[in-house]
Amino acid sequence: MKKQKLIIFDTTLRDGEQSPGASMTRDEKLRVAKALEKLRVDVIEAGFAVSSPGDFASVKAIAETIKDSTVCSLARAKNQDIDSAAEALKGASSGRIHTFIATSPIHMKYKLQMNPDQVFEQAVSAVKYARNLIDDVEFSLEDASRSDFDFMCRVIEGVIGAGAKTINLPDTVGYGFPEEYANTIGRLIESIPNSDKAIFSVHCHNDLGLAVSNSLAAVMKGARQIECTINGLGERAGNAALEEVVMAVRTRKDIFPVETRIETIHITSTSRLVSSITGFPVQPNKAIVGANAFAHESGIHQDGVLKFRETYEIMSAQDVGLQTNKIVLGKLSGRAAFAARLEELGTHFESKTEMNEAFAKFKDLADKKREIYDEDLQALVSEVQLDESNGDQITLEALEVISKTGRPPSATLTLKYKGESYDSSSEGDGPVDAAFKAIEKLAKSDTELKLYSVNAVTAGTDSQGEVTVRLEKGGRIVNGQGADTDVLVASVRAYLHALNLIQNPDRLHPQLDGI
Structure with a gap:
């Protein structure tokens, strides 16, 4: 049976940037966006255009640069936010406005100070307004995992009728439990008359360490988009990690009825880029991209791997971009070898001046170190592009x-x-x-x-x-x-x-x- 497509919606540049201290410059966001495009992410949420002039400029620049992924901007269910998002996305080859409003009793009462009827009217009105400005509109029910089921049915039916093509059900505070959360998604799809007119999406936070589990469980009940971030970056305990979601689906093809278009060989380089730019190091035992993810110290494990890799590895390091055979750079390496390795790592310079400066820094570093590793190159490139x-x-x-x-x-x-x-x-x-x-x-x-x-x-x-x-x-x-x-x-x-x-x-x- 042919597998259905699972849409990978990356929000590293929006929700990931909401981690205290993880904010990025426009040029840094562009570098990450290009890496995500090379990774073949379906949707890149580039930012929250109305939040600041800098964020607007970032969304606009990414929209005008990225060609192979849909570029998305977040917007509250307010006309001002939606106008700002639409303006920033004007140059996009494929653009999406992602508008939202909270639907849980606690959020409606204490944050919004609105009753359910008012929230319903604003949700439908916002989607209609956005739909007049752009063809692709996503709507999120903030704090869905603590929202009343019948009220969610009413809102979702209304916003699909107003033109929303994607319905996102965020576990905003990481409250959901896999079976419970997934069953809610399944019930919503079964109960809402026009549910077949939209893709159902999940956006899970990791407060209880269940973001990836909740997301994957929801896929088994009909969700066909997962919102996630590189390295699980995000506010508080973070979001579902893109690399874990993608590799779980790829590795367990026997279970999942879906597949992604992600080029997994670029996962490690993208992880390192995001870590370098945000200053958030990846823990050594982090799944998929941690330094120890494919390391074996136990003698029993080493013996097994040497005899037959699959005894202790369910995926190969090469699958995620870790190469066992690669050029070792040193002080005798020339410009061609240097440029070729950077190309393999997905790094591109905007100007010859940048390239020349990076090569000069490489030669200086090579005088201090006998061998230059990929991590050294990525740190060096970050230094050059920060200077520029x-x-x-x-x-x-x-x-x-x-x-x-x-x-x-x-x-x-x-x-x-x-x-x-x-x-x-x-x-x-x-x-x-x-x-x-x-x-x-x-x-x-x-x-x-x-x-x-x-x-x-x-x-x-x-x-x-x-x-x-x-x-x-x-x-x-x-x-x-x-x-x-x-x-x-x-x-x-x-x-x-x-x-x-x-x-x-x-x-x-x-x-x-x-x-």
Whole structure:
């Protein structure tokens, strides 16, 4: 029997960005969107166009760039939101407006302060309004897993009649349980007279660790779209992880009556890109994309895998883009080998200048490290593209740190801003603290440091350190990243990157409402 299509709706750029500190620049969003298109995601939710000028610009740029995926913008069930989404999507080859309103008693009473009749009227009105502006409209019943069944039937029948082509039933707070949630989806499809006129979709949060389970259970009861994110990124405990959903469907073909069009060999590179840009590291034991996902330490496991891989592996590393045979780059590698490996990793430069700068940084790194790994290349590319995208930025010219037993560490640095150089020195509780205090003597940013995190990009003492610095100012949260074989240099670069981001007035945190 021919399998039905399961639509993969990726919301990394919208719901994933609602993770505190995970907001991205327009150029960063474009890089992720291009990676998602290469992954062959069906729908890319590019943002919440009305939430800020920066988000509007991002949705617009992605809509004008992406050709092989539908580009979607979220909009509350308000004409102003819908107008903004439609305007941002004008240049899309295939565009979708995703509008929503809460339908649970607790949300209607305390958040919306509306009665069910008012919610029904606004839902139907919003879909009709959106349908006049664009052909593809999706409607979500926020907090569906805590909504009254009969009321959901009424709303869904109404919005399908008004022109909604996709009906999404979010488990907004991660309250659902697989059997219960899936049975509700099945009952809705059976009970609503015009349910055959729409695709039913699920959007599950991971508060109880059940997002993927709930999503897959719903597929067995008729859902044909799953909304998910790369690495399970998302507010609170995150969303259903795209890589887990896709590989579960692919691996258990004997169970699932559906298939996706995802090119799974690009899963690992996309995961690493999102992790690098957001500064959210992937835990080593994370399914599919974690560093240990295909590692075997137990002697019994190693023996079994060597004799016959399937004894302990239900999928191959190559299926998700981990290559066992690959070119090892080093200081003798030329531009062609460098460019070829970046092409394999899905990295494209917008200009020859960017490529030249990346190659120069590669050669510099190769002088410090004997072998250059894929993770090193991705960290290097992120550094180059951050430099290109920040305009009038503060940059590091020189750094000297003295750390000696029995005396406070001190840092002396030179920063460059708009063509001028500035010197500063400070002592601190540690070398990183001293460097940050020296920066603040000049910047006087009035920000609060919320997170300082260091991760080794690869194994070995010559590994690059990838540093994430999270700053908050006036309710705005930004992440800065930096990478270098010298962790102190990486730390200063990450702090300066965060400062450059927080100076941008369009970098507003996009969380207005969540589904």
